[in-house]
Amino acid sequence: MTQSVVVQVGQCGNQIGCRFWDLALREHAHVNKKGLYDEALGSFFRNVDSRNRDGGACGVGGRIQHLKARAVLVDMEEGVVNEILQGPLRDVFDSAQLLTDVSGSGNNWAVGHLTYGSAYRDQIVDKLRKAAEHCDCLQCFFLIHSMGGGTGSGLGTRVLGLLEEEFPEVCRIVTSIYPSAEDDVITSPYNSVLAMRELTEHADCVLPVENQSMVDIVNKIKLMSHGAKLGSMIRRDSTVISGQGGLSGPEKPFDAMNNIMANLLLNITSSARFEGSLNMDLNEIAMNLVPFPRLHYLVPSLTPLYTLADVSVPTRRLDQMFSDAFSKDHQLIRADPKHSLYLACALMVRGNVQVSDLRRNIERLRPSLPFVSWNQEGWKTGLCSVPPVGHTHSLLALANNTCVKPTFMELRERFTKLYRKKAHLHHYLHVEGMEQSFFSEAITSLSSLIEEYHQLDSTKARLIPDAPRLSIAR
Amino acid sequence: MSIVTVQLGQCGNQVGQELFDIICSDAVEGQRKTYSTCSCERFFRQSSHGELTARAVLIDMEPKVISHSMTKAAKSGRWRYGEHSHFSQKQGSGNNWANGFCVHGPRHRDVVEELVRQEVECCDRLAGFMPIMSVAGGTGSGVGTYVTQCLRDIYPTSFILNHLTWPYGTGEVIVQNYNSVLTLAHLYQLSDAIVVHENDTVHRICSQLLNIKHISFSDINRVIAHQLGSVLQPALSADSHRVYSRNPVGELVSSLVCHPEYKLLGVCTIPNMPSSSIAYSTFSWPGLLKHLRQMLISNSKMEEGIDWQVRPPSGSGWPRNPTGGGSFNTSLANLLILRGKDVYSAETGGFEDPALYTSWLLPEQALTMWKSPVSFNKYEKSATLVSNSQALLRPLDDMVGKAWNMFASRAYMHQYIKFGISEEDFLDSFTSLEQVISSYSQLC
Numbered sequence: 039m040t041q042s043v044v045v046q047v048g049q050c051g052n053q054i055g056c057r058f059w060d061l062a063l064r065e066h067a068h069v070n071k072k073g074l075y076d077e078a079l080g081s082f083f084r085n086v087d088s089r090n091r092d093g094g095a096c097g098v099g100g101r102i103q104h105l106k107a108r109a110v111l112v113d114m115e116e117g118v119v120n121e122i123l124q125g126p127l128r129d130v131f132d133s134a135q136l137l138t139d140v141s142g143s144g145n146n147w148a149v150g151h152l153t154y155g156s157a158y159r160d161q162i163v164d165k166l167r168k169a170a171e172h173c174d175c176l177q178c179f180f181l182i183h184s185m186g187g188g189t190g191s192g193l194g195t196r197v198l199g200l201l202e203e204e205f206p207e208v209c210r211i212v213t214s215i216y217p218s219a220e221d222d223v224i225t226s227p228y229n230s231v232l233a234m235r236e237l238t239e240h241a242d243c244v245l246p247v248e249n250q251s252m253v254d255i256v257n258k259i260k261l262m263s264h265g266a267k268l269g270s271m272i273r274r275d276s277t278v279i280s281g282q283g284g285l286s287g288p289e290k291p292f293d294a295m296n297n298i299m300a301n302l303l304l305n306i307t308s309s310a311r312f313e314g315s316l317n318m319d320l321n322e323i324a325m326n327l328v329p330f331p332r333l334h335y336l337v338p339s340l341t342p343l344y345t346l347a348d349v350s351v352p353t354r355r356l357d358q359m360f361s362d363a364f365s366k367d368h369q370l371i372r373a374d375p376k377h378s379l380y381l382a383c384a385l386m387v388r389g390n391v392q393v394s395d396l397r398r399n400i401e402r403l404r405p406s407l408p409f410v411s412w413n414q415e416g417w418k419t420g421l422c423s424v425p426p427v428g429h430t431h432s433l434l435a436l437a438n439n440t441c442v443k444p445t446f447m448e449l450r451e452r453f454t455k456l457y458r459k460k461a462h463l464h465h466y467l468h469v470e471g472m473e474q475s476f477f478s479e480a481i482t483s484l485s486s487l488i489e490e491y492h493q494l495d496s497t498k499a500r501l502i503p504d505a506p507r508l509s510i511a512r
Numbered sequence: 513m514s515i516v517t518v519q520l521g522q523c524g525n526q527v528g529q530e531l532f533d534i535i536c537s538d539a540v541e542g543q544r545k546t547y548s549t550c551s552c553e554r555f556f557r558q559s560s561h562g563e564l565t566a567r568a569v570l571i572d573m574e575p576k577v578i579s580h581s582m583t584k585a586a587k588s589g590r591w592r593y594g595e596h597s598h599f600s601q602k603q604g605s606g607n608n609w610a611n612g613f614c615v616h617g618p619r620h621r622d623v624v625e626e627l628v629r630q631e632v633e634c635c636d637r638l639a640g641f642m643p644i645m646s647v648a649g650g651t652g653s654g655v656g657t658y659v660t661q662c663l664r665d666i667y668p669t670s671f672i673l674n675h676l677t678w679p680y681g682t683g684e685v686i687v688q689n690y691n692s693v694l695t696l697a698h699l700y701q702l703s704d705a706i707v708v709h710e711n712d713t714v715h716r717i718c719s720q721l722l723n724i725k726h727i728s729f730s731d732i733n734r735v736i737a738h739q740l741g742s743v744l745q746p747a748l749s750a751d752s753h754r755v756y757s758r759n760p761v762g763e764l765v766s767s768l769v770c771h772p773e774y775k776l777l778g779v780c781t782i783p784n785m786p787s788s789s790i791a792y793s794t795f796s797w798p799g800l801l802k803h804l805r806q807m808l809i810s811n812s813k814m815e816e817g818i819d820w821q822v823r824p825p826s827g828s829g830w831p832r833n834p835t836g837g838g839s840f841n842t843s844l845a846n847l848l849i850l851r852g853k854d855v856y857s858a859e860t861g862g863f864e865d866p867a868l869y870t871s872w873l874l875p876e877q878a879l880t881m882w883k884s885p886v887s888f889n890k891y892e893k894s895a896t897l898v899s900n901s902q903a904l905l906r907p908l909d910d911m912v913g914k915a916w917n918m919f920a921s922r923a924y925m926h927q928y929i930k931f932g933i934s935e936e937d938f939l940d941s942f943t944s945l946e947q948v949i950s951s952y953s954q955l956c
């Protein structure tokens with residue numbers, strides 16, 4: 039089996055990362071009743087013998103000693119990481135995996151990317167290499183960060199570049215939290231656009247998630263769970279709704295939202311962590327879903343969110359789960375994939391679902407989903423037999439769809455509003471190594487990305503004839 | 513003589529396991545010493561204690577499937593895989609033919625060649641090689657093509673028969689048509705004959721003939737294994753003087769592939785039924801052969817839903833299909849294999865009809881017949897047809913058409929270029945397959 043390393047950068051990255059580790063541990067504890075360290079656990083955790091001072095790892099097959107997350111935690115302030123070290127997850131990390139500073143990035147991409155990026159470059163590379171050395175076959179890096187702040191956005195994308203330099207053959211999947219329009223970080227449009235260019239150039243796949251959609255989804259879940267009739271139908275122990283039963287203490291404001299994102303990560307990694315009849319390797323995601331190198335933004339949707347799963351799986355509900363994955367209010371960014379254009383789509387299913395269920399639902403939904411002319415059958419599927427805790431089945435859809443375009447255009451608009459007035463620009467230009475060209479190149483990169491989606495969109499209404507075939511001279 | 517099987521990738525290792533299983537259980541059943549000895553020599557090595565070890569090399573770029581197949585074989589209690597005849601790595605080829613062909617293949621060439629050499633050394637006489645793989649994934653298709661090329665280099669005079677599983681039309685791998693095109697175009701230069709099973713067809717056999725509700729790959733693979741086994745088990749040919757033919761691979765190739773432009777072979781068998789019904793059914797040779805012949809000429813790949821309107825064109829300039837049914841499937845060559853009771857009484861004249869074949873071969877050159885009085889895999893009587901005909905033209909044309917459409921937009925190209933396959937390589941592959949399509953469509 040292969041292993042993956044999670045790199046979490048900045049406040050948001052670390053907070054989401056920790057929800058992920060919490061839920062992943064819970065999931066494995068639920069499945070792994072024997073207490074043995076197996077390949078499944080090994081994909082994201084090391085098993086370390088505490089008596090062994092240098093943290094010598096124990097092989098697969100032995101008893102679980104101490105599980106250490108295959109993770110690197112980076113933040114330029116201490117608060118979040120310290121909190122983790124005082125909390126229930128403290129044993130999952132050791133100090134060699136952490137890198138902190140005290141003064142923060144002041145929500146400034148340039149400070150994160152350039153100042154800290156240069157100061158900590160060697161230390162970061164060192165920690166990444168250590169994490170990689172613990173793997174016998176490293177397949178994937180998962181980077182978690184926010185776009186709107188300074189550390190995750192600036193230093194996070196710097197780490198992305200370092201990953202590419204140091205481990206060119208290892209797949210880089212990035213989960214990026216996009217700011218909402220009313221974000222309290224005034225400079226978030228700058229930071230996001232500057233970070234976008236890095237993502238477009240250096241990531242294999244990006245899973246964009248918008249805080250605004252998280253808020254909407256959380257509100258709907260709350261509404262349903264408080265509503266008299268519906269509330270009784272929602273399973274309290276479901277990992278989607280709360281961290282209850284997990285290791286963490288009382289809930290904080292972002293917790294409900296971060297749970298959803300942690301679930302996204304749980305589902306995307308499930309087929310690497312557990313058995314399944316139709317395995318989907320992590321390197322198959324980019325291979326199947328990314329037809330052009332820059333167009334690697336994959337819109338995630340997660341079901342069931344507030345539909346519910348009881349013990350038995352009546353067909354109608356299973357089919358409902360497939361329908362929901364394509365509806366507007368299940369997307370983790372504000373987007374409507376059905377009314378845009380699919381370049382490719384993956385369905386990653388967990389739990390008690392058969393190949394025939396997949397085929398039936400694809401056939402059923404296909405007519406209502408517009409696919410690009412050259413990829414009319416652009417479906418990739420995976421089946422993992424282990425469902426999430428508290429559910430009998432779940433579905434993660436990853437859509438390479440032009441519906442990301444409005445989000446990017448809105449971001450560009452917010453950027454332009456600030457940039458026209460040169461607002462806050464001097465904070466960036468003071469940073470050593472930062473130049474105005476960073477801004478102009480970043481916005482050019484974003485505009486050309488938007489244009490590429492636009493070009494594809496414009497093929498939608500037209501009937502594209504098949505390409506004339508090669509003719510053979512006889 | 514013996515066949516060395518090379519199982520590649522997930523599909524290859526799963527299909528191969530079912531094939532050996534069916535061959536073994538068929539061979540050891542009942543009192544048929546010469547049949548069983550001949551079959552075992554073909555497919556198994558025998559230890560001094562009589563234990564059977566498959567003459568197979570198992571190759572995959574990830575460990576799970578191989579270990580699963582080896583365990584399954586050992587559990588059968590009848591046969592097993594060689595303890596050291598396998599090679600796996602930790603990380604698959606990620607659905608990328610280029611990764612398999614340009615990276616994994618060359619990187620592990622020496623190990624794989626050595627495993628094959630060891631297996632060949634265990635054969636008194638080598639009949640040929642049979643690589644088994646899918647065309648849609650990355651390992652079977654890419655590494656499989658590379659390994660076939662190595663076999664061709666090292667054993668230039670041995671027969672190579674590739675067994676290929678063609679993907680479902682939709683569903684599992686988005687770049688499947690690219691991978692298929694690259695595989696087929698390369699194999700066409702390397703292989704002596706290419707036997708194809710289409711997953712969609714076999715799936716339909718499982719649901720409509722075998723009445724299986726939740727169809728698994730294991731169900732599908734048993735059907736493929738049954739069909740392949742019925743081709744490869746011992747049989748008598750017209751001039752073999754009551755001795756089982758020695759080299760089924762060589763004889764199959766020489767009777768079916770008379771021209772290097774035409775080497776795509778389809779297989780169909782009759783009957784197919786749930787095992788619970790076999791014991792209660794009887795069949796007559798005329799009935800079986802009448803159905804099988806119509807399946808051939810109307811290109812229906814199973815005995816349900818045969819179009820009985822399709823007739824061979826008559827020489828006297830009549831319209832081809834007066835009733836407007838489906839179109840007639842022209843054959844270049846056919847191999848008809850009959851197994852079971854009263855096999856010598858079967859009347860096979862219907863397959864000798866010159867109207868079934870191209871004009872440039874005499875029917876006696878175009879039709880080969882193998883027979884065996886020993887019934888196969890629990891069917892009292894069964895008939896199998898391996899045909900070099902237009903039957904695979906449509907699926908091949910679809911595959912190339914879809915891949916070409918994608919290629920026109922250059923989608924996914926960077927994933928292949930990254931590992932060393934260029935646009936020109938693609939163009940070469942398209943060109944050679946268009947050639948094959950054109951050749952088969954002009955068959956008449």
Ligand SMILES: Nc1nc2c(ncn2[C@@H]2O[C@H](COP(=O)(O)OP(=O)(O)O)[C@@H](O)[C@H]2O)c(=O)[nH]1
Nearest residue numbers: 048049050053184186187188189190191217292
């Ligand atoms: N979903 C989510 N968003 C967060 C969280 N923490 C901060 N954010 C968002 O991230 C952005 C600020 O970036 P932050 O991660 O705090 O800055 P950094 O520490 O400098 O990387 C804003 O858009 C916040 O709304 C969190 O825990 N969850």
Ligand SMILES: Nc1nc2c(ncn2[C@@H]2O[C@H](COP(=O)(O)OP(=O)(O)O)[C@@H](O)[C@H]2O)c(=O)[nH]1
Nearest residue numbers: 521522523526646648649650651652653679729
């Ligand atoms: N008939 C059959 N097809 C399979 C099986 N496993 C995978 N496939 C098909 O093989 C293709 C995927 O290739 P696979 O062999 O899994 O990839 P590889 O391991 O990289 O060679 C798809 O078209 C699947 O439908 C199997 O056991 N039987």
Ligand SMILES: [Mg+2]
Nearest residue numbers: 521522604649
């Ligand atoms: Mg595979």
